[in-house]
Amino acid sequence: MAIIKSAKKALRQNITRRKRNIARKKNLRIVLKQTKVLIAQKKTKEAKELLPQIYKVLDKSAKTGIIKKNTATRTKSRISNAINKKQ
Numbered sequence: 164m165a166i167i168k169s170a171k172k173a174l175r176q177n178i179t180r181r182k183r184n185i186a187r188k189k190n191l192r193i194v195l196k197q198t199k200v201l202i203a204q205k206k207t208k209e210a211k212e213l214l215p216q217i218y219k220v221l222d223k224s225a226k227t228g229i230i231k232k233n234t235a236t237r238t239k240s241r242i243s244n245a246i247n248k249k250q
Contacts, residue, residue: 187229194220195238202245210246217242 225235
């Protein structure tokens with residue numbers, strides 16, 4: 164356990180940030196999974212309506228460092244291509 168005051172504060176910050184990052188990752192996975200299910204069910208209209216939400220979640224995740232920028236871009240590209248192919 165931390166002894167120095169600044170180390171205790173750093174530990175508290177780490178715990179808070181970890182919870183926040185886990186929640187954001189979970190939200191990202193949920194949105195992507197919903198979209199993949201809609202694509203598999205050939206519900207392209209509903210999937211297209213989710214596209215702005217997906218882009219927003221991916222961009223925020225990349226901005227905050229949860230995922231890398233290129234990973235977000237690649238995921239957006241793959242999702243949009245999958246939606247367009249199912250039409």
